Amino acid sequence: MSPIRVGVLGAQGRMGATVVQAVEGAAGMEIAATVDAGESLSALAGAEVVVDFTHPDAVMDNLRFLVEQGIHAVVGTTGFTGERLETVREWLRSKPEVGVLIAPNFALGAVLAMRFAQQAARFYASAEIIELHHNRKADAPSGTAAHTAELIAQARREAGVQPGTDATTSEVDGARGALIEDVRVHSVRLPGLVAHEEILFGGEGETLSIRHDSLDRVSFMAGVLLGVREVRTRPGLTVGLENVLDL
Numbered sequence: 001m002s003p004i005r006v007g008v009l010g011a012q013g014r015m016g017a018t019v020v021q022a023v024e025g026a027a028g029m030e031i032a033a034t035v036d037a038g039e040s041l042s043a044l045a046g047a048e049v050v051v052d053f054t055h056p057d058a059v060m061d062n063l064r065f066l067v068e069q070g071i072h073a074v075v076g077t078t079g080f081t082g083e084r085l086e087t088v089r090e091w092l093r094s095k096p097e098v099g100v101l102i103a104p105n106f107a108l109g110a111v112l113a114m115r116f117a118q119q120a121a122r123f124y125a126s127a128e129i130i131e132l133h134h135n136r137k138a139d140a141p142s143g144t145a146a147h148t149a150e151l152i153a154q155a156r157r158e159a160g161v162q163p164g165t166d167a168t169t170s171e172v173d174g175a176r177g178a179l180i181e182d183v184r185v186h187s188v189r190l191p192g193l194v195a196h197e198e199i200l201f202g203g204e205g206e207t208l209s210i211r212h213d214s215l216d217r218v219s220f221m222a223g224v225l226l227g228v229r230e231v232r233t234r235p236g237l238t239v240g241l242e243n244v245l246d247l
């Protein structure tokens with residue numbers, strides 16, 4: 001069988017460079033093209049699957065090009081709102097054979113942590129998230145933390161659980177974090193960190209902490225390579241690696 005021809009968008013970035021190395025070392029795939037900021041997307045025309053780790057401001061234009069060209073896409077770039085996802089679905093209506101996989105986090109442990117948090121949410125009215133990242137990260141909160149908060153909020157809604165009480169009446173701006181739906185998310189940025197998330201639940205006389213640490217960007221690669229292999233057989237939009245892992 002001929003190797004999967006993979007294009008990488010953002011190939012000189014922290015994630016893109018790691019993806020190029022991973023594809024080069026993987027069986028059954030090869031690099032078809034790499035594109036960075038300021039370069040023409042047309043170089044990707046010969047790729048079967050393109051991996052995008054660029055910037056929230058760039059990713060929608062990239063995706064529109066890929067869908068129009070009939071190229072499957074595996075996207076790790078953050079910044080996907082419900083509205084953006086709906087736009088991608090709209091583009092895919094005229095290209096039903098194209099697969100797009102968008103995942104806020106490709107690390108297995110992060111995907112499991114999100115699923116465990118989703119399972120725990122109906123048992124605990126009070127939940128807060130702390131995400132910790134390197135200080136070169138452009139967006140806050142992280143896409144993973146935002147997605148985790150949405151999953152917790154959705155699980156509570158489905159179970160009819162109201163968010164827990166919080167007696168704060170006086171607050172320095174930002175001290176209680178950002179609200180994603182009804183879940184508070186706190187963002188830490190420090191050199192030395194890679195990507196970390198702690199999901200905290202509080203109940204009667206107990207707390208539950210679910211923590212995941214990516215200590216190296218290699219932690220994302222098994223998920224990205226799985227996505228590259230699977231996206232060709234999954235037409236339409238898939239959001240979250242959990243769907244590919246059948247979790």
Ligand SMILES: NC(=O)C1=CN([C@@H]2O[C@H](COP(=O)(O)OP(=O)(O)OC[C@H]3O[C@@H](n4cnc5c(N)ncnc54)[C@H](OP(=O)(O)O)[C@@H]3O)[C@@H](O)[C@H]2O)C=CC1
Nearest residue numbers: 010012013014015036037053054058076077078104105106
């Ligand atoms: N889903 C997941 O598992 C993960 C997701 N991410 C996400 O991936 C994204 C990238 O992260 P990271 O690699 O750390 O960031 P970097 O800034 O290191 O890399 C981004 C790269 O993309 C380039 N770029 C920007 N715009 C374009 C464009 N229009 N076309 C092609 N290339 C472009 C940048 O170039 P220049 O510097 O010149 O602007 C840079 O080289 C972020 O949104 C991050 O949150 C990160 C890790 C894991």
Ligand SMILES: O=C(O)C1=N[C@H](C(=O)O)C[C@H](O)C1
Nearest residue numbers: 078104105137142143144195
């Ligand atoms: O920018 C990063 O580094 C990461 N971004 C993603 C996010 O925002 O969730 C995934 C991971 O946390 C690393």
